[in-house]
Amino acid sequence: MATLSVTHTEAITLNDREQGGTKTYTVASIADVMKRTVACTASQTTTVAVFNDTVHGAAGAIDAQNSKYIRVTNLDSSNSIELAIVGAATLYQVKLAPGESHVLGSADDLMLAEADTSPSFGTMADIASIQVNPSSNAVAVEVFIAST
Numbered sequence: 337m338a339t340l341s342v343t344h345t346e347a348i349t350l351n352d353r354e355q356g357g358t359k360t361y362t363v364a365s366i367a368d369v370m371k372r373t374v375a376c377t378a379s380q381t382t383t384v385a386v387f388n389d390t391v392h393g394a395a396g397a398i399d400a401q402n403s404k405y406i407r408v409t410n411l412d413s414s415n416s417i418e419l420a421i422v423g424a425a426t427l428y429q430v431k432l433a434p435g436e437s438h439v440l441g442s443a444d445d446l447m448l449a450e451a452d453t454s455p456s457f458g459t460m461a462d463i464a465s466i467q468v469n470p471s472s473n474a475v476a477v478e479v480f481i482a483s484t
């Protein structure tokens with residue numbers, strides 16, 4: 337077992353004053369890490385991670401309950417990607433510019449996608465998969481998932 341340490345740093349000086357900050361948090365009892373670089377084909381959707389209630393519940397699955405930290409980074413230097421966080425019945429999508437990352441906690445009870453602008457703050461659902469669409473450009477993404 338090991339402890340994962342995550343540090344987010346913003347560095348910016350405006351009007352001769354430092355306006356950025358650094359925040360660090362730790363996740364204890366990490367027993368498994370999956371880190372991979374995935375080549376995403378132009379104009380195709382690529383599934384970069386699959387989650388399930390158990391690791392044997394689906395081919396290549398990561399246990400949703402045991403996952404504690406998830407990061408997807410667009411490694412391309414000039415092209416954006418669309419990233420989909422897919423649950424059993426809904427999904428949400430974000431656009432990642434070159435070099436940007438999307439960071440999540442545990443895949444268990446993490447997401448609730450809604451089709452309106454009034455948050456219900458209802459029951460959260462597990463992530464079923466993470467998918468990338470690079471539009472008309474081939475790109476690479478890095479996926480890092482730490483689990484207990």
